[in-house]
Amino acid sequence: MREKKVKNLDMKQYGMVVALIAVFLIFSFLTKGANMTPMNMNNLIMQNGYVVILAVGMLLCVLTGNIDLGVGSMVALSGAVIGILLVDYKVNIWIAILAAILVGLLSGVFVGFFVSKLGIPPFIVTLATMLMGRGLTYTVLQAQTKGPFPNEFTYIGAGFLPTIKVNLGGRPIDVISVGVAIIISVLILLAEFKDIKTKEKYGFATNPLWQIAIKEIVILAIVWFIFSKLATCNGIPFVLVIMAVLAGFYHYITTKTVAGRQIYALGGNAKAAKLSGINTEKVFFWVYTNMGIMCAIAGIVLSARNGSSTPKAGDGFEMDAIASCYIGGAATAGGVGTVIGAVVGAFIMGILNNGMSLYGWSTDIQKIVKGAVLLGAVTVDLVTKRKKG
Template structure:
């Protein structure tokens, strides 16, 4: 019985990956393969980089049972700060980035103070933050676009790592990208072998060998398809490395550190967490301060990709980030969710957006589809929780 239970848990965990593949295949058929071209795969990364960064931070808010409605405005404000400092004040880029990040952290700490120490509901605080941030952005930019930004800045969001190429199948492949794919393959296989060894050591129930084999094979197939496509284009985007570092750090924090466990405990039962000795106010404060930090990073990335800062930048990003967390398996009530799941959810939203754009679906209908997908994901989570209870 225990082994059967483990199989069900694994199937549920990877169900969203299969859903993402199905959505991709549907749009592949509908677009005649356009969504799988190297150029479009590269665009998929760059267009969703800031959503993935925001979803990583938003997951921590969702784990506490709340959200941050202001991240889109923080993205716009931080992008505006960086652009004004560089374009109009001729400040060097590293210093401008540092000041921009400090602005984001300050905004996050502002929210965290009201939420953690004044017990104001996060919904109200972050809604106010959304309005304040957007208003400050329009004021700072004087309702105008600031740009163009220098190439060194733009490279952060739209640049590639320089590398030599080799001839392959009538085209070229980027050597560094292929080497990264090989390293990633070794890491995936090594991680799976380590998990199996740990399960055997402690006598945990294990998934059948065939299931593990399918999971690893599917993971490697997706990995090589992805890396082959970007290797056929311009190689590894700089933003991809930045995303990988952020996702890796926050995956480690949430799964391997005391701070991460405290966030899960807070979301699971705040009163029990407080009685067990966890400083819940401190947890709330750092979670929302961290959201401001990642919003600043996303603001820099977005303005770099656009080569300018605009007052309407980041509009609706908070909804995409929240949707990515819920679609990726985070519970609406808090206490359940993973960084990897949020990233997968972000890619689901990205593939949907990209596919609907390619088939020429109107922006109005795109919002309807995204709303139905979000509602379906949350409904599935709620019904599954009721069934389990």
């Protein structure tokens, strides 16, 4: 009989989730529960969709030890392409979407080329694309707003999955939302079960059962809290689907694939990565190309939600995305960070924004608080790490 090995859960990676819950609870206390209403939960998700998408793409750049400053401009540019195609040329929405993604792809390739082939620092290249992209957006839009868009298109940003409402104690509940929540819960539990099984099969150390139980209860509680709110509102927003798919996909890439591992290795020590046979140029190229595509997706979601394209769209989004990654535990030097962390970071920012608006603070004050939170989060992270040595 093999000795059963047990090791404690690494709490560090859950610290962000705890912070997220804390921030949410603080604001629900301050706003007397106003941020907990079904409608507000719905808004939280729909308002932050684009930040989450950008943060996920940005995380890969941050993992290499760099950032992409051109993100906001690229969001605007891809939105502008959609606006012109839908309003001026009345093309099919799929063609418009494809065109927007193509524009994002090209802008990503552009950055990737300068960064990887010519070795220009990403900070400079993306500072340039930030200016160029914004200027280009104003030029093609002739400084005007394009709209409105057909309903099939705005569905992407403002629509909901079909609902089946059932009356439960006098309140209409969406059965689809409940069903999805059940499916997610089962999948989470199955994944955990499978994980334990493989660990036992290989004789690896497993976490104590009570710790696993607490972890799963917290995760399931969050899932059910969100979905119960959504079920009593309009159902599942389509943006949530996009977000979940992208976050899931990139979580998979960064944690389970060779490509993901190469990004971490490059960010941790580029010279060692290169001498281990990793084509660092190629990694850089794809990370920035990918960021371009993510900008296009965010641009699509944003213009769909607004129902129009404006030249000012996406202003400052790069900072939100970068801040999300750092709040989510990524290191400025590169090599450290997770997709989940970036998503949680994006939601911490979102909950802050949302809570402060409900509480009645002006956007000016909000900026001060957001800056302080970013500084505080990174300071705490670094100082505790230094103490551990």
